[in-house]
Amino acid sequence: MDQSDHQPHLHPIVSDRVTVKGVVTPLALLPDGRLWWSEGLQRSLHLEKDVLSFVANGPNITLRTIQEVRAGCCSTTSAGSFVRRDVVFQPSSNESHVLWCQKLREYIESLGRPKRLFVLVNPFGGKKSAKKVFWKKVSPLLSDAQIELTVQETQHQLHAKELARSLDLSQYDGIVCVSGDGILVEVVNGLLEREDWQTAIKIPIGVVPAGTGNGMAKSLLDSVGYPCKVANAVLAIIRGHKRSLDVATIRQGETRFFSVLMLAWGLIADIDIESEKYRWMGSARLDFYAICRFLNLRHYTGRVSFVPAPGFEEHGEPSSYPGQSTSEGSNIDPSEAENTQLQKLGYQGSNINLEHLNWRAINGPFVSVWLHNVPWGAEDTMAAPDAKFSDGYLDLIIVKNCPRLPLLAMMTELNKGGHVKSPYVTYLKVKAFVLEPGPRTKKPEKEGIIDSDGEVLARGKGLTSVIKKV
Numbered sequence: 001m002d003q004s005d006h007q008p009h010l011h012p013i014v015s016d017r018v019t020v021k022g023v024v025t026p027l028a029l030l031p032d033g034r035l036w037w038s039e040g041l042q043r044s045l046h047l048e049k050d051v052l053s054f055v056a057n058g059p060n061i062t063l064r065t066i067q068e069v070r071a072g073c074c075s076t077t078s079a080g081s082f083v084r085r086d087v088v089f090q091p092s093s094n095e096s097h098v099l100w101c102q103k104l105r106e107y108i109e110s111l112g113r114p115k116r117l118f119v120l121v122n123p124f125g126g127k128k129s130a131k132k133v134f135w136k137k138v139s140p141l142l143s144d145a146q147i148e149l150t151v152q153e154t155q156h157q158l159h160a161k162e163l164a165r166s167l168d169l170s171q172y173d174g175i176v177c178v179s180g181d182g183i184l185v186e187v188v189n190g191l192l193e194r195e196d197w198q199t200a201i202k203i204p205i206g207v208v209p210a211g212t213g214n215g216m217a218k219s220l221l222d223s224v225g226y227p228c229k230v231a232n233a234v235l236a237i238i239r240g241h242k243r244s245l246d247v248a249t250i251r252q253g254e255t256r257f258f259s260v261l262m263l264a265w266g267l268i269a270d271i272d273i274e275s276e277k278y279r280w281m282g283s284a285r286l287d288f289y290a291i292c293r294f295l296n297l298r299h300y301t302g303r304v305s306f307v308p309a310p311g312f313e314e315h316g317e318p319s320s321y322p323g324q325s326t327s328e329g330s331n332i333d334p335s336e337a338e339n340t341q342l343q344k345l346g347y348q349g350s351n352i353n354l355e356h357l358n359w360r361a362i363n364g365p366f367v368s369v370w371l372h373n374v375p376w377g378a379e380d381t382m383a384a385p386d387a388k389f390s391d392g393y394l395d396l397i398i399v400k401n402c403p404r405l406p407l408l409a410m411m412t413e414l415n416k417g418g419h420v421k422s423p424y425v426t427y428l429k430v431k432a433f434v435l436e437p438g439p440r441t442k443k444p445e446k447e448g449i450i451d452s453d454g455e456v457l458a459r460g461k462g463l464t465s466v467i468k469k470v
């Protein structure tokens with residue numbers, strides 16, 4: 001609640017002499033959404049930022065407010081903490097009560113907030129705390145904001161994708177994932193496999209961080225200066241804050257996958273996927289396994305080809321579209337064939353003619369190849385500091401010829417994005433990308449994992465990634 005010394009000069013939408021805590025005071029709702037009154041001190045609230053909802057009870061009107069506690073030298077609460085408080089006032093007459101309710105409702109309606117949400121809770125994600133996070137921190141706030149909820153726990157892998165594929169979207173203003181990034185990715189893929197994908201993909205998707213990495217929640221909140229905390233994510237959802245996001249289409253043979261976060265091969269993919277067996281450690285599993293991999297560093301042969309964004313044309317050598325490799329390696333098993341049938345209904349991916357683009361290439365061996373759509377890969381990993389949500393490009397980070405010591409120094413810079421300045425790193429923006437992965441230099445019988453958004457996409461097969469905003 002702001003304590004303001006200045007009386008507002010705007011003409012109010014509605015004003016009255018109301019009673020607050022037994023004291024009669026002028027109260028005004030201003031056109032900018034500010035509510036202004038006096039309680040000894042002059043006070044103000046912003047309907048957009050501070051008010052979740054209001055209720056009329058008898059002669060009173062209760063504003064359900066939530067306000068950020070500013071961290072100060074004497075404060076024991078951390079930045080990004082909130083206090084829920086009710087502000088109760090009594091209008092001077094019945095007519096005034098009706099008018100206040102009408103004007104408050106009209107203003108809140110005009111903010112475009114969601115009213116009905118479909119909420120997916122992954123009981124398995126992260127440290128298996130998503131259920132607790134939902135019932136303790138998410139549900140109370142959404143209820144206070146008078147948002148009607150349909151809650152579904154995910155029962156198994158790909159359940160969220162199945163649900164997104166068949167959900168009656170006309171019943172909801174958005175889908176919320178209380179999970180890590182995995183459920184968000186499943187939802188995007190499910191929506192894009194629908195026959196009505198063009199309208200389906202417009203439904204807003206919210207993420208509440210309750211997984212291991214939470215790269216998307218971190219990227220979204222950090223981009224507006226907020227810490228990656230559950231309450232901040234829920235408030236962004238309640239306030240109806242949205243931004244558009246590029247989706248990359250990844251093809252391998254006949255199969256297709258839609259990615260919103262990243263694609264990795266080499267060191268990062270090995271850490272992300274092989275550390276799954278240490279899931280009980282929580283997010284420490286990633287640090288622990290990074291050290292294991294560092295002590296026994298792998299180098300992968302292969303080649304990456306890419307279409308650089310304007311300004312990045314000097315990277316690599318001139319090349320042509322390695323089209324052949326994309327149709328090779330397409331041994332589709334029966335479950336993939338069924339998947340392919342379903343995919344024929346939905347979004348077919350970008351129809352850019354790849355052969356006519358300006359391709360360039362870099363040959364291995366590689367320590368790591370990483371493509372990123374958003375800045376943060378996890379809450380403590382700023383993988384691609386320059387990545388933008390919807391610029392039409394992916395950030396490509398390649399690590400080559402890197403001795404162990406500089407690699408260690410580079411890894412310690414990951415939490416603030418400093419690794420991209422290393423002389424062993426090539427960092428650029430690309431429009432399209434082809435990976436032709438080869439085996440490990442020291443164990444040619446072993447091929448690398450290709451990790452897209454935390455899931456194993458393939459092990460050592462050729463693939464293409466083309467970015468296109470849908």
Ligand SMILES: Nc1ncnc2c1ncn2[C@@H]1O[C@H](COP(=O)(O)OP(=O)(O)OP(=O)(O)O)[C@@H](O)[C@H]1O
Binds near residue numbers: 122182183211214
């Ligand atoms: N009931 C369930 N049992 C087992 N696995 C599940 C269940 N529900 C969902 N999953 C799977 O759990 C995986 C991980 O989900 P999620 O992304 O929420 O958590 P995370 O992996 O801990 O987080 P992050 O992706 O940020 O590391 C997803 O691949 C999803 O398909």
